Amino acid sequence: MISANKLTYQYPAGKTMVYPDLEATGGNALLILGKSGCGKTTLLHLLGGLLHPKNGHVTIHGKDITTLSEKALDQFRGQHIGFVFQKSYFVQSISIKDNILLAPYLAKKPADTSRLHHLAKSLGIDHLLHKLPATLSQGEQQRVSIARAIIHHPDLVLADEPTSSLDDENTATVARLLLQLCRENGAALVVVTHDERLKSIIPNQITLAP
Numbered sequence: 731m732i733s734a735n736k737l738t739y740q741y742p743a744g745k746t747m748v749y750p751d752l753e754a755t756g757g758n759a760l761l762i763l764g765k766s767g768c769g770k771t772t773l774l775h776l777l778g779g780l781l782h783p784k785n786g787h788v789t790i791h792g793k794d795i796t797t798l799s800e801k802a803l804d805q806f807r808g809q810h811i812g813f814v815f816q817k818s819y820f821v822q823s824i825s826i827k828d829n830i831l832l833a834p835y836l837a838k839k840p841a842d843t844s845r846l847h848h849l850a851k852s853l854g855i856d857h858l859l860h861k862l863p864a865t866l867s868q869g870e871q872q873r874v875s876i877a878r879a880i881i882h883h884p885d886l887v888l889a890d891e892p893t894s895s896l897d898d899e900n901t902a903t904v905a906r907l908l909l910q911l912c913r914e915n916g917a918a919l920v921v922v923t924h925d926e927r928l929k930s931i932i933p934n935q936i937t938l939a940p
Contacts, residue, residue: 732754809837
């Protein structure tokens with residue numbers, strides 16, 4: 731699970747963001763909505779330890795990550811957090827299968843090929859595993875990103891605008907698959923987006939002020 735309390739962040743230019751307290755438990759999802767410029771991505775990066783808050787605390791799996799050193803934070807992220815970004819960052823020279831298996835490798839966990847094939851089948855990408863990333867559609871790339879985020883059994887999945895470039899059909903499919911896999915794996919899910927289409931899919935919501 732994840733909780734955040736009294737979080738603030740100060741940008742280098744001087745603007746300070748103040749965020750509402752939030753919580754998401756294992757197997758459940760939280761949708762964070764807001765228009766461009768309201769600090770959604772900044773909040774996601776704070777929750778994932780990619781940025782450090784000016785004040786406040788972020789607790790994941792019982793650990794306050796704001797107290798960790800950079801080295802310990804890197805290790806913690808690899809063990810406990812999965813990321814789904816708006817843009818899929820793949821190593822273009824290796825196969826989809828190897829891109830997915832990079833997550834457990836970097837987390838220093840053994841490669842579980844049976845889990846890989848189970849996830850790939852669940853996401854409808856099992857026929858794509860030996861292809862290169864450049865050959866995939868946007869919807870297929872997002873499904874691969876979900877597999878990569880989930881494969882190492884994280885306690886938390888953080889998704890940044892995961893459906894903004896998808897049509898309505900792929901948006902519903904990708905969002906429901908992400909929810910289903912997080913429930914099955916007992917992972918908390920936090921999605922930040924301006925995509926109003928997700929409001930009917932994820933009922934637990936916070937809207938950030940402009």
